Amino acid sequence: MSAQQQIITIDDISAENAPTIFVAGGLSRFIDAVKEEVCGEVPDLKTKKGRDRIASLSARVSTRKASVEKPGRDYLRHIKTLPKVVEDELREFVLTMNALRDEVRKPLTDWEAADQARKDRHVDAVQAIHDFCTDLADIGAAVLLESIASVEAVQMGDHWEEFETDAARAKESTLTKLRAALTARQQYEAEQAELVRLRAEAEAQAQRDREAEIARAAAEQARLQAEQRAQAERDAAIKREADAKAVADRRELELKFAAEQSERAAAQAARDKIEAEQRAAQQKIDDERRHQQAMAQAEADRIAAVQRAEQERIDSERRQAEAAENARLAEIARANAAADEINRQAAAREADKAHKARINRAALDAFVAGGMTEECAKQAITLIAQRKIPAISITY
Template sequence: MSANQQVITIDHISDENAPAIYVQNGLKPFIQMIKDEVCGEVPDLSSRKGRERIASLAATVSKRKVAVEKPGREYLRSIKELPKVIEAELREFVREADALRDEIRKPLTDWEEAEAAKKREIEAWVGELRLDPQIISTADSEYLKISIGAFEGIVIDGEWLGEYEAEALRLKADTLEALRAALVKREQYEAEQAELVRLRAEAEAQAQRDRDAEIARVAAEQAQRQAEERAKAERDAAARREQELLDQAAAAQRATEQAARDAEAAAERQRLQLQLQAEQARTAAAQAEASRVAAEQRAEQERLTSIRRQEEAVERARLDEVARANAAADEILRQQQAREADKAHKGAIYKAAKEAFIQHGMTEECARLAVKLVASGLIPSMSIQY
């Protein structure tokens, strides 16, 4: 038993000395006190007085037990509430200490947050100086020219950018170099495509002219061949008719000569008959010659008609080619006017969008860049309607 516990008796347990009593092995001395009080005698169990004494001693143990247990239970309840009080005190202390710390550090925290916001703003602005290579490689010359103008108008403010100035200058220079190189390639590509279109149009026109000329040539040759065939057929028919008449005349002359040999008596009559037949033969020959001349005249007329038809076919082909060439030229002009109108339409929309941004507080450079970024599809959920 400690020095404090030696002077504490069961009847003097209180809130003040409870922390010194209710500790590990702290109650053993009180057990010993109870033993010393009740175990010093051995009552006679055979007598009533002895039995009553045993009951009295047991009651004394119970009374002493309660006298030790009750203050202990009360002390235990009090220390059970103590953690809550301590926790509340600690929470309030921590809250006030954190508030004091935050208040003392607030100027530095505000400065760090401002620097971080500025850094994020600069990084976002510098990031806008970098265009997607895929967009650059697929853009047309008009877009590339607009982009070059927009990037050339971007001002790099070194005082505001600080350590990012070199990167911003490098990104601007790299992007402008990529845009200019892409513009050279794109203009060369568009010129080549225009030349290919022109060459294809010329080739198609030449092929059409060749087809028309071939059709006219075949038609002329066929017409001339048919005219020659008809003229030859008529000449052959006239020659056959003339030969038949000559054969008939020769046969008649042979018959006349034979008749003269057979019947000289009828010579005069036969002479007159022969003279008549000869006249008829001459008439027939004259008719055959007239028919031949007429056939030749018809053949010549058909030949001239064929030539005229061929010339008319060639003229029609020429006029058709002129019409096709005019139509092709009109289509090229229409496409050029459509491109120029589309270009002017887009330019007007770009200008209207830029002026709207400027009217709502943007600088001209920022407005131009904003329009360019929206038109390029780089801003999600935003587009320009043409």
């Protein structure tokens, strides 16, 4: 290697000295020079400054590569007679520089991958807390109590790292929603139990009323049957008396008929009188029986009317209870729909925020890879997102 070649640096490459540089093995000294620039220090990955330094060194490799590649490409186009040698040399140079760039950046790349995996684990853990609030509409109070206990058991601490605030907010929000759902569910279950109890009491009362009415009707029937039996016995006694008296009268008349023919007319008159009295007595008995039957029918009609009125009252109370229950269920459905809409809007805002954060992160990484420091890249993205840079915007 000549003295002129030894003192030429990457910044000195030009069209004039290109023929002495872009030859077989002529670029190796530049690879060594770049290695000395970027491999002479070991930045600390634990600090942001160290990570930024690695990104800067990696970007310097790309810059140095371009400083050699561009004049080399120009020289290659200039000398058509030696394309293969220059192309092979440049290809080897580019591959080596790319490998060097990747090798230099590998610790940062590995660290970023590990850090992203760590963040993903925390994000998944925070989402797991939010997932306890998914579809609370048909969950019973016992399950809600178990969910609340599970969320309350989530411990906050340093193991959450920078996600502790998000985890605490998620825990608080989830517990608030679960407790509100538990209160509503307990109230609903208590109301359902009360409705069951009221229905059971109404059915029991109706059963008692039916049994009491059956017993009263049976007693009334027994009373009527007893009165009918007593009336029949009275009728039979009257008839027996009448029959006995008739027999006695006939016997007496027969005895007197032979003795006193003249008294026959008087005896006949006496019999006629007795028969008239018997007919009058029988007519009285028949009238009384018909009166009692009419009274019994009137009482039966009154009882039926009372039963119909009571049944109408029970039906009216049932319809009122059903109307009140339907109104309460409609209010609960409206409140649940409003809560679902609030949750949907919050989820949409969180998704939009996460989407924009990913795009901003990708833009930040591109700026840093292009040679900007992370602080400058963040400021640039912020200004663009706030539309303070004319004719430039971020597409979300």
